[in-house]
Every structure is written in C-alpha cells, then in structure tokens.
Amino acid sequence: MIFRPGSTLVAAALAAALCLPAFAQTTSQDVSKKTADAVDTLKSYTVEKKNDAVAYGKKLMRSADRDIKKLERAAGKASDETKAQLKEEVKDLKAARAAAAKKFDEMGKASGEAWDGTKNAFADAYKDLRDGVEKAAKKLK
Numbered sequence: 001m002i003f004r005p006g007s008t009l010v011a012a013a014l015a016a017a018l019c020l021p022a023f024a025q026t027t028s029q030d031v032s033k034k035t036a037d038a039v040d041t042l043k044s045y046t047v048e049k050k051n052d053a054v055a056y057g058k059k060l061m062r063s064a065d066r067d068i069k070k071l072e073r074a075a076g077k078a079s080d081e082t083k084a085q086l087k088e089e090v091k092d093l094k095a096a097r098a099a100a101a102k103k104f105d106e107m108g109k110a111s112g113e114a115w116d117g118t119k120n121a122f123a124d125a126y127k128d129l130r131d132g133v134e135k136a137a138k139k140l141k
Helices: 005-019 028-044 047-077 080-109 114-138
Strands: none
Touching: 028 047, 028 114, 047 080, 047 114, 080 114
C-alpha cells in the first residue's frame, strides 16, 4: 500500500460526509420540493386508486418517522442549548406526527364523497409535519 499525503484528508472528508444525517446533506429547497411533490401526488389520487394512496401514505409516514428518529439522535449529541431546542422540536414533531396519523387513518377508511376531503386533510397534515422536520433539521446546520 502506498501512502499519499492527500489521501488521508480525502478519506477523512469522505468519512465525515457519510456520517452526516441524510437531511443535513440536502438543501432546504430539495426538501421543500420533495414535500410539495409528495403532497401533489397524494392529492392527485382518486377514490378508485385509494389502495395506492394508502400505500404511498404509509411510505411517507415511515420516512417522516425515520427523520424524527435522526433528529432525536442528533439532539443527544448537540450542545446543551441546541439539545434543549431540538428536544422541544421533537416533542412538537411527535404531536404533528400523531395528527397526521389520525388523518391518515381517516383517509384509509374514507370512501365516495368523503374521499377528497380526508385525502386533502392528510396531505395538509403531512405537509405540516414535513415542514416541522425541515425547520428542526435547519437547527443542526
């Protein structure tokens, strides 16, 4: 193995980049666009595609759960002031997640005339949840 002085620096930079949380590697514009696209996709489902909408909603909720867990782990490693702020944010996110889950359950049970209203209510609750995740993630940067 040949040692090259610059290779250590490159390896260290790569290791640091790979250890950052996924939400810290994306820009807020990327997150906002992904959220807007997800909300638009949800709102486009018709009642005939309800099963697809529910499957997509489950995927979105799992993604939000992963990001909330990342924020919880990051809060544990943050400075005292940031840690306190993030813990409060995570508490708020869990409440927003519970509200989105309630709307998701209602969407899963809806049919006919109630479909559009419940689908849009879940999409809006999900957007609020993702906006909260994005706000909290910005505090880590």
